[in-house]
Amino acid sequence: xxxxxxxDTIAAAQDGDRRxxxxxxxxxxxxxxxxxxxxxxxxADVDDVVQETMLRAVDNxxxxxxxxxxxxxxxxxxxxxIRDRARRRTPxxxxxxxxxxxxxxxxxxxxxxxxxxxxxxxxxxxxxLDDEDRQLLSLWWLEVAGELTRRELAxxxxxxxxxxxxxxxxxxxxxxxxxxxxxxxxGACPDLRELTARWTGRPDSVWRKRLARHIRGCxxxxxxxxxxxxxxxxxxxxxxxxxPVGFTLSxxxxxxxxxxxxxxxxSVSWSAKVLSAxxxxxxxxxxxxxxxxxxxxxxxxAPDAPPPRVAVSPTAASTHRPPPVADxxxxxxxxxxxxxxxxxxxxxxxxxxxxxxxxxDPDTPPAALPHxxxxxxxxxxxxxxxxxxxxxxxxxxxxxxVLVRWQISPxxxxxxxxxxxxxxxxxxxxxxxxxxxxxxxxxxSATDSxxxxxxxxxxxxxxxxxxxxxxxxxxxxxxxxxxTLTVNERGADYGLSVFPSSWDAxxxxxxxxxxxxxxxxxxxxxxxxxxxxxxxxxxxxTPADTATVAQESRVSAP
Numbered sequence: 001x002x003x004x005x006x007x008d009t010i011a012a013a014q015d016g017d018r019r020x021x022x023x024x025x026x027x028x029x030x031x032x033x034x035x036x037x038x039x040x041x042x043x044a045d046v047d048d049v050v051q052e053t054m055l056r057a058v059d060n061x062x063x064x065x066x067x068x069x070x071x072x073x074x075x076x077x078x079x080x081x082i083r084d085r086a087r088r089r090t091p092x093x094x095x096x097x098x099x100x101x102x103x104x105x106x107x108x109x110x111x112x113x114x115x116x117x118x119x120x121x122x123x124x125x126x127x128x129l130d131d132e133d134r135q136l137l138s139l140w141w142l143e144v145a146g147e148l149t150r151r152e153l154a155x156x157x158x159x160x161x162x163x164x165x166x167x168x169x170x171x172x173x174x175x176x177x178x179x180x181x182x183x184x185x186x187g188a189c190p191d192l193r194e195l196t197a198r199w200t201g202r203p204d205s206v207w208r209k210r211l212a213r214h215i216r217g218c219x220x221x222x223x224x225x226x227x228x229x230x231x232x233x234x235x236x237x238x239x240x241x242x243x244p245v246g247f248t249l250s251x252x253x254x255x256x257x258x259x260x261x262x263x264x265x266x267s268v269s270w271s272a273k274v275l276s277a278x279x280x281x282x283x284x285x286x287x288x289x290x291x292x293x294x295x296x297x298x299x300x301x302a303p304d305a306p307p308p309r310v311a312v313s314p315t316a317a318s319t320h321r322p323p324p325v326a327d328x329x330x331x332x333x334x335x336x337x338x339x340x341x342x343x344x345x346x347x348x349x350x351x352x353x354x355x356x357x358x359x360x361d362p363d364t365p366p367a368a369l370p371h372x373x374x375x376x377x378x379x380x381x382x383x384x385x386x387x388x389x390x391x392x393x394x395x396x397x398x399x400x401x402v403l404v405r406w407q408i409s410p411x412x413x414x415x416x417x418x419x420x421x422x423x424x425x426x427x428x429x430x431x432x433x434x435x436x437x438x439x440x441x442x443x444x445s446a447t448d449s450x451x452x453x454x455x456x457x458x459x460x461x462x463x464x465x466x467x468x469x470x471x472x473x474x475x476x477x478x479x480x481x482x483x484t485l486t487v488n489e490r491g492a493d494y495g496l497s498v499f500p501s502s503w504d505a506x507x508x509x510x511x512x513x514x515x516x517x518x519x520x521x522x523x524x525x526x527x528x529x530x531x532x533x534x535x536x537x538x539x540x541x542t543p544a545d546t547a548t549v550a551q552e553s554r555v556s557a558p
Contacts, residue, residue, distance in 0.1 A: 005391075010067040021061075025054060031071075031147060032078050033243050038138035039082045041127060042104035049085050053078045072152040075139070079156045082135055109241050118179075119234045125178035127203040133171045140168050143413060144235040146490025150413035161412060165459060175231060181211045184221040192221060232415050232460055349530040352552055353431055353469040359439055362520030366510050369433055369503065370528030372478050374400040377500040387420075388495040393486035393546075395424075396500070401432070402477045403501040404485070406440060408453060409493040414460030416491035419468060421537040421549040427481015429555075430532040435509035435522030436473025442519055462492040465551060469536060476506045477535065478526070488547035 006027065012020035029050075036049045056077050064073055109115065109123040129137060139153045148156075154164035184192055195214055199207055215221045377398035379385055385394040396402055408417075422429060438444070440453035448456055453473070455461035464470065487496055510522025526532045537549045 006070060007067045010061075010064070010070050014062055014064070014067075021058070025058070028057075028071075028074060029054065030240050030243050031142070032074065034142065034240050035075065035078045035138045036082060037105040037108070037241065038126065038141060039079075039131075039135040040085075041106060041134055042108055045085055046105075049078075049081050053081045056081070071148070072155055075148065075152055075156045079135070079139075086131060105241070109238070115238065118229050119238060121179050121182050122175070122231050122234050123238075124182045125175055128178035128181055128208045129171070129174060130205055133174055136167055136171050137175065140171065141235055141238075142240075144232050144415040144491060145238065145240070146416070146418065146492075147240070150493065165411070169458065172231065177212050178208065179228075179231075180215050180221075181208065184211065184215050184218075187221060189218060189220045191218060230460075233463055235415075349428060350430060350532050350534040350555070352555075353525075353533045353536050356467060356469065359441070359470070360520075360523060362514055364521060365513065366433070366522050366524040369507050369510065369524045370526050371503050372401075372432075372480075372526075372528070374503060376400050377402055377479055379498065379500050381498060383499065385498040386495065387485075387487040387498065388489075390487060390489040393484050394498050395482065395484045396479055396498070397482040398500075399480045400478070401501040401503055401506055402479055403497075403499040403505070404475045404477065405436065405497040405499070406453075406471050406473060406475070407495040407497065408440060408455075408462050409495070410455030410462045411459050413491075413493040414455050414462050417462050417464055417494060418488040418490040418547050419465065419537050419551070420485060420487050420496060421539070421546045422483050422485055422535050423539055423546050423549060424542040425481065425483045425538060425540045425555065427479070427483075428530075429481070429483055429534055429538060430478045430526060431475065431535050432478045432526035432532060433476040433506050433510050433522055433524050434472035434474065435476065435506070435512075437512070437518035438473055438520060440471045440473065462494065467551065472522070474509055474522075476501065476509075478532075483538075484542070486546040490547065 006024070009020050009023055009027075013024050032053050033046075033050055036053065037046050040046050040049065053074075057074055060077075064070060104127065106123050106126045109126075110120050115123055126134065126137060136157065139148060139156055142148045143150060143153050150161055150164065153168075154161045157164060157167070159167065185196075192211075192214060195210070375398060377396055377400040379394055379396050381387075381394040387394065404420075438453065442452060443449070444453055445451035445456075450457035452461075454463070485496070485498060487494075510524060512518060513521045534555050536551050538555055539549050540555065543549065
């Protein structure tokens, strides 16, 4: 969820627009519910903490100076309420069964998202984590899903990004231990049955240590029969858990109605204005929720909401397409159709780069790069456009070559990568060559064998959607017309540098081989004809959300 898309709504809500405030609460309640629900594992206090978070956000919205920081501001409020709730708890630990039979968040995740296999295992393993780890997991889960950035995660916890990386890594290790416990308890080890004879069935840290100790020394429980998929890859395909039907967020403060609360803070004109506005009768219906005002929000999930797109990627070091993960069958997006195409005219040019290839040997020189006509390309970003954030884009116009240089930053945030897209194409666009000295999955360290341009075993890997062509450091394209390139950063940190280039620069880059000390030659894809590949994520349309451009788009000739 990109805060920048909400800038106008936030500003209107700050001005006292009741409808904008309705929309703001409706849109951001699921994020808060998921953070609190996972952090408290569905405890009965979840509703209270969510309500207090949203009330504080509503009450203090007028003090927010930068609408673009709304998401990080809201998440920080949620985490403060979670920590305040922990401090208010009595020394005698509350019985987690006090939820009166309500499903915990792990169970809710499994049931409402119909998870199976290793995704179900990850969700159930959450039960075994301590409170502090669950709080961090609630943020990291959303980071992997692209709902938060690593900067926002660190700010919410109140630590530096470097410290956050260490904390996340330790939490992941305990999550892996918990996954092993879930697998073992589903098994038939006779020694484990004897060990758990006195266990009440409620996960806690004492039994986690006992069971982990047993698993480490047990040949039966420690024998993993299937390949264990890293949690990052599993979490990428798990969407936000829908807010339960009937969940009510009552805008009451200290037992008072919103109107009364507004009267008590009449000295703060904005707070009084928006809180009193919420008591006015109104019912607003949207595709995803029903909002009932008059002091309460009742949010329900649309029954026909489309399932989330599942993205499973090969590991970063892979140079060929691996077998699909059993838990996640690959989803092939529907081909996009060209607005300019008609049922009787389906002339196509080029082919789509939509299959993972095997990396050529570093010592294999590239084929000759055909020289297409050049009159020059202009860019709305100038000679060097830097695209670092979701929604950043640049429009290119002319006839000539364009260089797109990749910069992936797994040390800040690893996880599932949402590819950039080319939209509003007029004319033709070809993917002509790859260079820059290496593919992004090439090794990059002489001392760390796990390190590639996509990450390493310590910080995690940036992973691609299934079937995505592995990028090289430099990717060259040929444009005859105009097109907009947009970064859709969501699950992992990456940036693009975009340069109007030339045939001479591309030819020099891809033919600079290992003799000069770089890792490999480049790769030529251009045949000089209209069967040269076009980019994977390209369309002649301009969708509201560029991240929805189909991976296997077919681009008709103009």
